[in-house]
Amino acid sequence: MKLKLSIAVAGAGLLMMGLPIAAHHSFAAEYDSTKKVELKGVVTKFEWTNPHAHFYIDVTDPSGKVAHWNLELASPNMMQRNGWTRHSLKEGDVVVVVASQAKDGTATASAQTIQKSDGTKLTFMAAPPPPDVK
Amino acid sequence: MRTVVRRSFVIGYVLAVTVAAVSLAVAQDAAPAPGAAKGQAKGQKGGGKGRGPAGPTGPAPRMADGTPDLAGAWMGSGSNSGDISKGLKPGEQVIMQPWAEALMKTRKSQDDPEANCLPTGVPRGAPYPWRIVQTPERYYILFEGNIHSFRQIFMNGKHPDDPDPTWYGHSIGTWDKDTLVVDSVGFNDKFWFDYLGHPHTEKLHTIERYTRTDLGNMTIDVTIDDPGAYTKPFTTTGRARLQPNTELLEYVCQENNIDLVHVNAPAQLP
Numbered sequence: 001m002k003l004k005l006s007i008a009v010a011g012a013g014l015l016m017m018g019l020p021i022a023a024h025h026s027f028a029a030e031y032d033s034t035k036k037v038e039l040k041g042v043v044t045k046f047e048w049t050n051p052h053a054h055f056y057i058d059v060t061d062p063s064g065k066v067a068h069w070n071l072e073l074a075s076p077n078m079m080q081r082n083g084w085t086r087h088s089l090k091e092g093d094v095v096v097v098v099a100s101q102a103k104d105g106t107a108t109a110s111a112q113t114i115q116k117s118d119g120t121k122l123t124f125m126a127a128p129p130p131p132d133v134k
Numbered sequence: 135m136r137t138v139v140r141r142s143f144v145i146g147y148v149l150a151v152t153v154a155a156v157s158l159a160v161a162q163d164a165a166p167a168p169g170a171a172k173g174q175a176k177g178q179k180g181g182g183k184g185r186g187p188a189g190p191t192g193p194a195p196r197m198a199d200g201t202p203d204l205a206g207a208w209m210g211s212g213s214n215s216g217d218i219s220k221g222l223k224p225g226e227q228v229i230m231q232p233w234a235e236a237l238m239k240t241r242k243s244q245d246d247p248e249a250n251c252l253p254t255g256v257p258r259g260a261p262y263p264w265r266i267v268q269t270p271e272r273y274y275i276l277f278e279g280n281i282h283s284f285r286q287i288f289m290n291g292k293h294p295d296d297p298d299p300t301w302y303g304h305s306i307g308t309w310d311k312d313t314l315v316v317d318s319v320g321f322n323d324k325f326w327f328d329y330l331g332h333p334h335t336e337k338l339h340t341i342e343r344y345t346r347t348d349l350g351n352m353t354i355d356v357t358i359d360d361p362g363a364y365t366k367p368f369t370t371t372g373r374a375r376l377q378p379n380t381e382l383l384e385y386v387c388q389e390n391n392i393d394l395v396h397v398n399a400p401a402q403l404p
Binding site for chain 2: 024025026027028029030047049050051052054072075077078080081102103104106108
């Protein structure tokens with residue numbers, strides 16, 4: 001199957017209009033963009049739901065203590081338009097996530113990049129096209 | 135657990151989201167992606183101020199009777215949804231009544247109706263596509279989000295004498311040459327004009343002017359007249375861009391709106 005890829009540079013126009021791309025609430029009111037966390041963990045749940053998709057990971061520290069992180073993504077509709085599917089993440093996936101943590105200090109964050117153990121890289125709203133289907 | 139907190143030299147969210155918006159628009163010959171129509175419009179060019187990729191070029195289409203045809207999925211709006219005072223026509227000013235300015239200063243992000251899955255009202259836009267459907271007596275604006283709802287525009291109609299206050303008001307439409315003019319009254323005072331929380335009252339009267347300037351672009355000017363909250367009317371201006379390969383998708387915001395428990399902050403830009 002032939003895939004046609006076109007690069008759509010939308011950011012400048014969006015910023016000029018002052019519009020968020022995929023958030024229906026203020027990102028800045030919830031997250032601290034200067035407080036980045038890098039988390040390695042195992043996906044326990046992927047919620048392909050509006051207004052935002054979420055996935056949850058268990059992160060185990062060297063002492064064996066497990067932290068449960070809630071990671072927010074864009075809306076499924078806009079993610080679909082940029083390559084994500086409801087199968088892009090699944091329970092058991094091992095991931096490394098770079099995210100902005102919530103200002104309230106809870107284990108909540110807005111995921112910016114997600115690297116899966118198979119090398120697949122996803123972002124807040126974009127994903128590579130799915131593999132070729134015979 | 136490996137947790138690295140970096141407090142400096144961090145690219146902010148705006149830039150990150152901008153990068154995210156360098157989107158891969160995938161059109162598959164055998165299986166179009168959900169929300170995407172098969173095929174790509176010819177003659178696309180980059181640039182422009184609207185949302186998303188540049189639309190196709192060419193003249194604005196017309197219906198069989200010569201009326202401009204506004205059909206299509208669009209993204210964009212007639213005002214700046216972050217701060218309505220940033221998207222004004224030249225020479226315009228937003229001057230609030232003192233009580234309105236005081237109210238705005240008390241507003242918090244978690245109380246934004248839009249963040250609580252309630253309608254954006256008029257003229258605030260949302261980062262989702264919308265579609266105009268033209269029938270002889272009524273035009274409809276279908277919103278993917280937020281919320282997944284619609285406006286009705288009664289062509290050549292009349293406002294009721296005492297409309298119930300509603301989120302989208304009562305709208306009547308007329309054509310001024312090639313511009314669709316939508317006159318609306320009967321709004322409630324619940325929605326915010328923007329993320330900053332610019333308020334309004336039930337005296338709000340809006341006049342939207344939609345002009346499809348070519349195949350891929352539409353200008354939208356909106357005059358806001360609310361003597362209850364502002365000292366004089368003002369006019370905003372914005373642009374929408376045609377999304378030729380886009381279908382509206384279901385968007386039910388109430389499904390899983392779990393983030394606001396983590397928000398406790400003054401109303402602020404996205």
